[in-house]
Amino acid sequence: MIDNSKIFANIKSHRIKYKIILTIMAIILLILVCLNMTIGEKNYSLMEVIHTLLSSENNYIIVKLRLPRTLAGIFCGIAFAIAGNTFQTLLGNSLASPDIIGVSSGSTVAAVFCILFLNLNRGLVSFVAVLAGAASALLIYKLASKDGYSTNRLILTGIGAQAFFSALINWMIKKASEYDVPTAMRWMSGNLNGITTDTLPLLIVIVLLALITMTYLSNSLQALELGENYATVLGVNVDVTRSLLILISVVLIAFATAISGPISSIAFLSGPIAGRLCSKNQINTIPAALTGAILVLAGDFIGQNLLPTRYPVGIITGILGAPYLVYLLIKQNKGGSI
Amino acid sequence: MKQNKITIVFTIGIIVLILSVIVSITYGAKAVGLSDIIDGIFGRNTDSFNANVVAARIPRTIFGLIAGASLSIAGVLMQSITRNPIADPSILGVNTGASLFIVIGIAFFNIQSKIAYMGIAFVGALITALFVYNLASLGNGGATPIKLAISGAAVSNALTSLISIFVMPDSSVMTTFRFWQIGSIGGTTNTDILLLLPFTIAAIVISLMLSNNLDTMLLSEETAKALGLNIGLTRGIAAICGVILCSTTTALAGPISFIGLMIPHLIRAIVGSNHKILILSSGIYGGAILIISDVLGRILGRPGELESGIMTALIGAPVFIYLIRKAKLQSL
Structure with a gap:
């Protein structure tokens, strides 16, 4: 006879733990937002910042620089994280995140081309990047599925595609004029510099819509994982x-x-971290989203304020992500799951 | 029959190689004729402009030949000792390892001499190769292609972030590195070639001497042991030769990817896996393909030029995907 009350008690304690973790993550995110808004070249007190934002006062640094930067950090973080988490869950392998299997670089190639050579505006760039990302995902999938689909083959094909796309990106960066190099570097690691307010509304709307749809679909996703x-x-x-x-x-x-460049490791890291904090047996869309936002804001804060030179956020997250990637690989290889 | 095939492969290879060398010397921003080449080579008529053009293009061509041959042979060696069809200096992350060490050298030790570049690249490449291979060998089944490729990609990712940390703060390092990083065989001089040549020749000769042992190793480890072969030693020497070949090339040219993957595969498909023939013909075709990539880069990149590293990746990545597609599911 199975003791039902015990199982329910377990589930209940699980739910409580889940809620506590979400709350803690939200608090950390809030603290990071405050840090990013107040500290920098010029420091403001929290009251000053809140006052400025509420009174629509025209403070250039807060309204035009830090607010868009922080918002972009949060929403790009969420976007990379939940997209990565979904890929990892669907393909049943933490290494199958879009930044490893070449989907992100497909988008990057299109974005770099549009920005460096066609001088398109950001909205159009995003659109083209979406098309290119979808096309490369489809292509990689098609190339990998011959007599049956295999995740291993998909990952290997993705690595090949990644090499091809990087060569294209390198080519374009080389062709770009000398003073575009800093812009170009953004496309190699991800960067929140120079983000303007006009690109943000669309990003925010899309991320929120996606977040809602994914939470709604997460039951089906969980079933797929089985x-x-x-x-x-x-x-x-x-x-x-x-x-x-x-x-x-x-x-x-x-x-x-298209907005921040491919911020390294976020897509790949957030899912596994969220899985470890909460539970591996559920789809952690919300925790992964919070993890992504926290990682980007923390990375940006470290890169901007804590080191002798200013580094773009992607380099910091790349450094943070690298050991974890290797660790995951050791674990996965030892476990024989590949 | 087989002997005939091999003779044909060699003959075609040498013809292609000679043609590519001629094209590489004549074609460019300024086209020159055959007579100018002869003048350039024998140092006659040195004041003629065309002869100077030729003299400038010769080191580049010779270096392309050596680099292509070295990388292909390194690919052959790595594939044989890891028993893994997709082993290649770029897949194994060896190029990135060499890059990281060179960046550290540029940023902190202000290295300038080519010999220092080569030494430091060798150390970086060796450490990375060992690390990636050991990482991939953890767990069941040893270093399978999928584990090796993923370990290589992961380690490359990690090292790339480290490279950026060193490159970003200093714009002069960034400039030096940006041009080195793409992989170009332009800009090499006769002195560089003379410097490189002893290492390359030594490594190739040693690999040729090892080729019987490598053939035996293909059978199975047990058979090789029973035949009295010291497997560890053979592997170790072959690995060092492979790393020397790719790291010295990388040090002078920057990372050039996929040559070591493509060429040995094509050659093996035609001539089989006798290592002596495999190594020699891979060398010939590798040299020819790199020179052709370089010429293509000059054509496609006009008015400037497209580095051969970009060209080989653009050609080689699809070949890699093709190989993955062709491979049997279980063997991945």
Whole structure:
């Protein structure tokens, strides 16, 4: 006889733990927002910042520099994180995040081309980046699925595609004029410098919509994680759900990339971290989103204020992510899951 | 029959190589004729402009030949000792390791001499290769292609971030590094070649001497042991030769990817896996392909030029994907 009350008690304590963790993450995020808004070349008190924002006073540093930067950090972080988390869950492998299998670089190639050579405005750039990201995801998937789909083959194909796209990016950066190099460097690691307010509303709307859809779909995603057969038995339309989720993820990646460049490691790191903090047996869309935002803001704060030279956020997150990537690899290789 | 095939492969290889050398010397921003080449080579008529053009293009071509041959042979060696069809200096992260060490050298020790570049690149490449290989060998099944490729990609990612940390603060380091990083065989001089040549020749000769042992190792470890082969030693020497070949090239040219992956595969498909023939013909074709990539880069990159590192990645990445597609699912 199974003791039901014990199981329910377990589930309950799980839920409480989940809520506590979410609250703590939200508090950390809030603290980081405050830090990013107040500290910098010129320091303001928190009251000054709040006062400025509420009274629509025209303080250039706060309104035109720090506010867009912080917002972009939060929403790009969320976008990369939930897109990465979805890829990892769908493909059943933490290494299958879009920044490792070449989807992000597909978007980056398009974005770099549009910005450096066509001088398109940001809205159009995002649109083209979305198309290119979707096309490269589709291409990589098609190339990887010959006589049956295999995640291993997908990852290897992705690594090849990544090399191809990086060569294209290098080529364009080399062709760009000398004074575009700082801009170009953004496309190699991700950077929050020079973000203007006009690009933000669209990003925010898209990220929020995606967040809602993904939370809504997370039950189906969880069923998919069990395996396609189980999912079908549970009444999930596997193909539709999978395509929809991948499409949303690609849109998120592409939009965020067009604004901040590919911020390294966020897509790859957030899912596993959230899984470790909460529970591996559920879809952690919200925790992953919070993790992504926290990582980007923390990385940006460290890169801007704590080091002797200013570094773009992508370099800091790349450094933070690298050891974790290697650690994950050691664990995965030892566990024999590849 | 087989002997014939091999003769044909060699003949075609040498013809292609000679043609590519001629094209590489004649074609460019200023086209020159054959007679100018002869003048340039024998130092006659040195005041003629065309002869000077030729003299400037010769080191580049020779270096391309050596670099292409070195990288292909390094690929052959790495594939044989890891028993892994997709081992290649760029996949294994060796290029990035060499890059990181060179950046550290530029940023902190102000290295300038080419020999220092080569030494430091060798150390970086060796450490990275060992690290990636050991990382991939953890767990069941040893270093399978998928584990090796992912470990290489992961370590490359990690090292790339470190490289940026060193490059970003100092714009002079950034400029030096940006041009080195793309992988170009232009800008080499005769002195560089003379410096490189002893290492390359030594490594190639030693690999040729090892080729019988490498053939035996292909059978199976047990058979090789039973035949009295010291597997560890053979592997170790071959690995060092491979690392020397790719790191010295990388030090002078910057990272050039995928040559070591493409060429050995194509050659192996035609001539089989006799290492002596494999190494020699990979060397010939590797040299030819790198020179052709360089010429293509000059054509496509007009009015400037496109570095051969970019060209080889653009050609090689699709070949890599093709190989992955062709491979049997279980073997990944």
